[in-house]
Amino acid sequence: MPAVENTVLICAGGACISAGEKSVKGVFEETLRKYSLENVVRVVETGCMGACDLGPILVIYPEGVFYQKITPENASRIVEEHILKGRVVEDLLYVGDMGDLRERPQEELPFFTEQVRIATRNLGVIDPLSIDEYIARDGYFALHKVLFEIGTDDVIEILKKSELKGRGGAGFPTWMKWDFTKKAEGETKYVICNADEGDPGAFMDRAVLEGDPHSIVEAMTIAARVIGAQKGFVYVRAEYPLAIERLTHAMKMAREYGFLGENILGTDFSFDLEIRIGAGAFVCGEETALINSIEGKRGIPRVKPPFPANRGLWQKPTLLSNVETYANIPPIITNGGEWFSKFGVEGSRGTKVFALAGNVKNTGLVEVPMGITLRKLIFEIGGGVPGGKKLKAIQTGGPSGGCIPLELIDTPITYDNMKKLGTIIGSGGMIVMDEDSCMVDVAKYFLEFTVEESCGQCTPCRDGTRRMLEILERITSGEGTMEDLHLLKDLGENIMATSLCGLGQTAPQPVISTMRYFWDEYEAHVKEGRCFAKKCKSLTRVVISKEKCVGCTACSRVCPVEAISGSVRTPHEIDPEICTRCGSCLAVCRFGAISKVSP
Amino acid sequence: MSVEDVRVTVTRIYEDISGQSLEEGDILINTLHAIQDHYGNFIPIEAAEVLKELTGTPLSKIYEVLTFYTMFSTHKRGKYVVRVCKSLPCHVTGGQAVIDALKNILEIGFGETTEDGLFTLEETSCLGLCGVSPVMMINDEAYGNLTPERVSEIIHEIVSRERSE
Amino acid sequence: MAKIKSLEELMKIKENAMKGLKMRDSGKRGKVIVAMGTCGIAAGAKDTLRAIVDLLEEKGIDDVSVVQSGCFGLCDVEPTIEVHLEGSDPIIYGHVTPAQAKRVVEQHIVGGKVVGDLIVKRGEL
Numbered sequence: 001m002p003a004v005e006n007t008v009l010i011c012a013g014g015a016c017i018s019a020g021e022k023s024v025k026g027v028f029e030e031t032l033r034k035y036s037l038e039n040v041v042r043v044v045e046t047g048c049m050g051a052c053d054l055g056p057i058l059v060i061y062p063e064g065v066f067y068q069k070i071t072p073e074n075a076s077r078i079v080e081e082h083i084l085k086g087r088v089v090e091d092l093l094y095v096g097d098m099g100d101l102r103e104r105p106q107e108e109l110p111f112f113t114e115q116v117r118i119a120t121r122n123l124g125v126i127d128p129l130s131i132d133e134y135i136a137r138d139g140y141f142a143l144h145k146v147l148f149e150i151g152t153d154d155v156i157e158i159l160k161k162s163e164l165k166g167r168g169g170a171g172f173p174t175w176m177k178w179d180f181t182k183k184a185e186g187e188t189k190y191v192i193c194n195a196d197e198g199d200p201g202a203f204m205d206r207a208v209l210e211g212d213p214h215s216i217v218e219a220m221t222i223a224a225r226v227i228g229a230q231k232g233f234v235y236v237r238a239e240y241p242l243a244i245e246r247l248t249h250a251m252k253m254a255r256e257y258g259f260l261g262e263n264i265l266g267t268d269f270s271f272d273l274e275i276r277i278g279a280g281a282f283v284c285g286e287e288t289a290l291i292n293s294i295e296g297k298r299g300i301p302r303v304k305p306p307f308p309a310n311r312g313l314w315q316k317p318t319l320l321s322n323v324e325t326y327a328n329i330p331p332i333i334t335n336g337g338e339w340f341s342k343f344g345v346e347g348s349r350g351t352k353v354f355a356l357a358g359n360v361k362n363t364g365l366v367e368v369p370m371g372i373t374l375r376k377l378i379f380e381i382g383g384g385v386p387g388g389k390k391l392k393a394i395q396t397g398g399p400s401g402g403c404i405p406l407e408l409i410d411t412p413i414t415y416d417n418m419k420k421l422g423t424i425i426g427s428g429g430m431i432v433m434d435e436d437s438c439m440v441d442v443a444k445y446f447l448e449f450t451v452e453e454s455c456g457q458c459t460p461c462r463d464g465t466r467r468m469l470e471i472l473e474r475i476t477s478g479e480g481t482m483e484d485l486h487l488l489k490d491l492g493e494n495i496m497a498t499s500l501c502g503l504g505q506t507a508p509q510p511v512i513s514t515m516r517y518f519w520d521e522y523e524a525h526v527k528e529g530r531c532f533a534k535k536c537k538s539l540t541r542v543v544i545s546k547e548k549c550v551g552c553t554a555c556s557r558v559c560p561v562e563a564i565s566g567s568v569r570t571p572h573e574i575d576p577e578i579c580t581r582c583g584s585c586l587a588v589c590r591f592g593a594i595s596k597v598s599p
Numbered sequence: 600m601s602v603e604d605v606r607v608t609v610t611r612i613y614e615d616i617s618g619q620s621l622e623e624g625d626i627l628i629n630t631l632h633a634i635q636d637h638y639g640n641f642i643p644i645e646a647a648e649v650l651k652e653l654t655g656t657p658l659s660k661i662y663e664v665l666t667f668y669t670m671f672s673t674h675k676r677g678k679y680v681v682r683v684c685k686s687l688p689c690h691v692t693g694g695q696a697v698i699d700a701l702k703n704i705l706e707i708g709f710g711e712t713t714e715d716g717l718f719t720l721e722e723t724s725c726l727g728l729c730g731v732s733p734v735m736m737i738n739d740e741a742y743g744n745l746t747p748e749r750v751s752e753i754i755h756e757i758v759s760r761e762r763s764e
Numbered sequence: 765m766a767k768i769k770s771l772e773e774l775m776k777i778k779e780n781a782m783k784g785l786k787m788r789d790s791g792k793r794g795k796v797i798v799a800m801g802t803c804g805i806a807a808g809a810k811d812t813l814r815a816i817v818d819l820l821e822e823k824g825i826d827d828v829s830v831v832q833s834g835c836f837g838l839c840d841v842e843p844t845i846e847v848h849l850e851g852s853d854p855i856i857y858g859h860v861t862p863a864q865a866k867r868v869v870e871q872h873i874v875g876g877k878v879v880g881d882l883i884v885k886r887g888e889l
Contacts, residue, residue: 130781203725297664365835365837
């Protein structure tokens, strides 16, 4: 979304509505669209402003100009004069005393009221560069508790009661991981934080590292105390320079305060952290590949078992968890395991941070108790799909997950339910897609990603995903056959069964899942050469209606490839051979004469 | 840039980094990052030879690492590396138009560098800024809520800043 | 800074920092918090921050401090700022471009009247 230049408030109090506010708003927005201004002018309906006899009322910011008694006719005049030309429409100005107008009453948005912020408790609240502010929010008290008040077995017990599971994707019980590493033989042990957040659509780990880096430092120090580690690493992807900067600063401050380094809090326990920076390889999010990368090698996964808990970094017992999992640890220790498990539902306890992205109004991060329905998450908290479009599907779990169609959005989000639907919660990315998305194109998009990011070690993933992509390319270009569809499914199932690591074992998921729910779309691509969403370029044409075109030449002027011909005041034509279906002409046509068609 | 220059520089960087690290044997990737920063967005291939001598790591292992990670480049890149997100959240919110605009304005494709040596265009997977998609990064600076117009403004701003310097 | 060794020392830091967070006895009339996560910065938060600092300086306002935080999660309305004046609820504003920042400074910080159309949330997070 581009920068908003004007905000227009339309009073939607009862009186203004009855005076015709809805039709005023309709005409206003329509006129904005006519001049392609809908993205730079934000129209907001407000509560009653208190000047009901003068309604409908409309205010334009940043100038703060008030207009009164607006009719649909002069709504379009205000757009044309005030917004477009910057001239105040004198005869419509509000003449009363400005002091009579009330502030817009603020109802609490569900975005805020529905959240339970545990992992994200400090985001936006504290200065990430201030260790004191972290302490003010009970920071490092959990570490003190672990060092002075409770034993290491008690910590494991608390985690067991909390039922916290790994938030990075696999959902393995956290207490078991800690317990295995604690019991593993060996003097030297390591603690690692996986901050190589790579799933498209997930960004909670970045937000935590940037907004609350001390929570990770504290949690890792606690973990080290419990399992008996002397040294820890935070593996951060290079794409997150600000996270690296803030974390580096947090570590420095923690050392100064005695929370890291020699003799932590005056005890005989010593532990220190180092940052390792990735270099752009998605596969390094896989735990054993990440370990190889820290060791200074190519980031390729190892065969499991042995698991890192027994033989991880430099073949030593290693505890490896992701950022969000660690961020939950200090409050759980402070408040107890039962406190955390009281949120959520059977089998999926506590809260989870979801990242809302794509075609959803309130893009961003939300932390909610598990077991919430997708509908509530997308429509209430997320504010629904913008632009009056219809929701088509939600992609969860990134390239390891699948799509959930509109019909199933009343499903409560739990580990088990997602599995039944053929997807995973994964790291919590939710990519919302409206009716303009083609599901075959989406599947192809994820396969492109996997082909690019496959490390190349095992054949099913390296070659198999490439073959799948080739088939998908055939389908989206109209050259696919029904046999291709079956081959695609077979191949996918084989790759999932035979790949070495999690990346390959889940890579076909986006294809398998879209085939499950959107088989008709796949079939239409193959049998009719038709793309429902008119997204696949080879199956779509852009055409000009002879009846509607007035020959204004606006389209031919913006066409980047000069595919449009026609002289002034005569209907224009598009040469499908040259046209790239970029849609530039569609955006500029004021007469609705241009449209995309797929047979 | 002579082979001798590279030797001196890489040796200095390596010594610097191995002094900071508390652990041995894992500093190759950190050193490569530092070398790339020093040379401005690329690693001269001669550096591998120098690192072999300094670390005792076989040359094949160094090449392996150097070529595996997408952020390392052995080709000289522009002063500004433009990395535009090609992941789904950006795709469904108008990413393709942004990519097309970048290619048009810079008159280059992915993996190419402009003639004046200012810009290299690269595609990247998710940058974790999906809330303000579509997005790109230019070196370490992130830009969000992009439109073709905004892209043009940003690029022209950099160009005019460069010209005035 | 001497290293912390006891719960008492930790409590003391907490109490002092709480005053800063709640703004009691801080000697300031209030503070403006600019969300500076990468998403905020990508949406223009650096320009917003600069504009606010410049405006406060220009108007000779030195009893309102400008600090930064991470992002609170609603990327859609970035850049966001929080204005917290002593004795009143903190207000979070969204879509704060430098031009809108000017309105916030003039109307809210100087004039004491909240800028209704930019409000995202009233009260603490």
